[in-house]
Amino acid sequence: MGRYADLAGKVAYITGAARGQGRAHSVKLAEEGADVVVSDICAPVATNGVIPSTPEDLEETVRLVEKTGRRAIARHADVRDLAALESLAADAVTEFGHIDIVVANAGILSWGNAWELTSEAWNELIDINLTGVFHTIKATVPHMINAGNGGSIILTSSAAGLKGQPFTLAYTAAKTGLVGICRGLANELGSYDIRVNSIHPAGVATEMMNVDGLFQMIQQHSHTLAPLFMNTLPHQSMSAESVAGVVAWLASDDSRYITGAQIPVDLGSTNR
16 A cells, blocks of 8 residues: 555554544554554443444554554553543653654544433533543643654544534534634644644544434434535545545645644535
């Protein structure tokens, strides 16, 4: 497989890497030459109906990375646990010497009418999808600054972070919050030549798409709110690997003059 972006000698720290987008990003960055540091909770979360990732899923990500010839460090870590993320970052620096790329990818989805959302579901999603990104930044950025090599931080937001997506209030709030983190952090880290950008996928064909309850709500509002979920391009969803190509580009020097940007990988769903 030909290289898209030369990441030889780079080290990438990726959360939510057991499967889906996180696995695709890990394998793609390894194919481009990076060693990877991967983590995932590998366990259920209380209020989310998506089938959880497993330790075997994370082991498979490591196997696929090592198949490319690159090295991997893997840990079971919850992004709500700052100490776990800091420990993993310290291990990465001990093993590899530096961290150059951070992909803050871990996240969950919940759905339902906003006024029926429980406080437990709200808090859990915000803690993982928004505070978890803050923890990832807090664990890795000091090492990037100390290394003095610059770098690239990529936040996995969503098309929901760029529009008023219904039926997913906590998710939409968190993914919109990542835009603020991206833009503010990009300004703070610019003098260190560390870039920060967010990606905004629409539907990606992963386990998170297996959400019958959400699709049923969309169908019930076919003449009113359902068009907010429509794509311009003639595809219902995209592969995780197609998003990984954008991540590899943002991680590479080919995008070295881009920071604080929101990159829609959304089948045209926010082009309204």
